[in-house]
Amino acid sequence: MKNEDELINHIFGYKADSADGFVIGLGNTGCMIADELLKISDNDYTRKYIKVIELDSSKDFKEYEDERLLRKLIGKEILYDKDAYLSDFRENKHHTANPRYGEDAIKKEKELILALIDRYKPRVLLIISAFGGSVGTGATTELVKYIKARDIMTIGLIVLPFKFERERRAIAERALDDIKSYFDNILTVDLNRFINLDEEATLNMTMKHIDRSIARIAESILTLYSRQV
Numbered sequence: 001m002k003n004e005d006e007l008i009n010h011i012f013g014y015k016a017d018s019a020d021g022f023v024i025g026l027g028n029t030g031c032m033i034a035d036e037l038l039k040i041s042d043n044d045y046t047r048k049y050i051k052v053i054e055l056d057s058s059k060d061f062k063e064y065e066d067e068r069l070l071r072k073l074i075g076k077e078i079l080y081d082k083d084a085y086l087s088d089f090r091e092n093k094h095h096t097a098n099p100r101y102g103e104d105a106i107k108k109e110k111e112l113i114l115a116l117i118d119r120y121k122p123r124v125l126l127i128i129s130a131f132g133g134s135v136g137t138g139a140t141t142e143l144v145k146y147i148k149a150r151d152i153m154t155i156g157l158i159v160l161p162f163k164f165e166r167e168r169r170a171i172a173e174r175a176l177d178d179i180k181s182y183f184d185n186i187l188t189v190d191l192n193r194f195i196n197l198d199e200e201a202t203l204n205m206t207m208k209h210i211d212r213s214i215a216r217i218a219e220s221i222l223t224l225y226s227r228q229v
């Protein structure tokens with residue numbers, strides 16, 4: 001790695017010695033929710049003190065640009081992505097996933113993530129992801145193990161899949177069990193609760209509504225724990 005300070009200043013575009021709140025979005029859904037969070041929390045405080053990292057394997061991973069955001073493609077060999085998910089969903093078949101790929105992909109980013117955390121020394125670290133796929137599940141599982149040694153308050157905001165996603169649901173439940181003890185706090189949002197949210201709503205609209213609401217929860221958590229009073 002080139003000079004660490006140089007790299008970090010370059011990544012976030014300006015010098016800052018601290019970030020009270022650090023957010024890491026993992027996988028398609030984790031990154032989309034992190035984008036929503038940046039969109040809604042556009043005020044002086046969050047402009048200065050919140051940093052966001054988004055890591056995903058999706059090829060077209062460029063919807064939102066922001067100086068608080070470092071976005072990086074990981075595990076690009078992981079072929080399964082959002083489009084595949086949606087088309088499978090329509091056909092009522094649920095592609096299985098392998099969180100091992102997500103674990104391997106984030107291992108390559110360990111040094112960078114820990115360098116950023118050590119540099120900014122956040123008061124709170126919020127990890128946002130949806131479990132059931134390869135990237136979010138695997139990367140979260142691996143990442144919390146690195147963070148544990150840092151003694152930083154770590155909160156998980158984790159979406160759990162629909163029961164009818166079968167194996168993806170089972171993957172998610174197993175992963176949740178495995179990682180519980182690594183977090184100070186985990187808030188799960190279970191998609192099963194939304195099945196009859198609005199029968200007229202399309203799947204995409206329903207997901208958008210859910211993701212915006214989760215972003216608001218994320219903003220509240222950051223404000224609660226990170227604002228200097």
Ligand SMILES: Nc1nc2c(ncn2[C@@H]2O[C@H](COP(=O)(O)OP(=O)(O)OP(=O)(O)O)[C@@H](O)[C@H]2O)c(=O)[nH]1
Binds near residue numbers: 130161162165
């Ligand atoms: N809240 C929300 N959940 C979603 C959305 N799309 C999919 N999910 C749920 O999130 C789970 C994980 O999906 P992704 O976030 O796409 O998975 P990933 O971590 O990118 O991993 P891969 O599927 O292997 O690419 C799915 O099984 C669904 O239950 C979405 O747009 N919003």
Ligand SMILES: [Mg+2]
Binds near residue numbers: 135
């Ligand atoms: Mg994906």
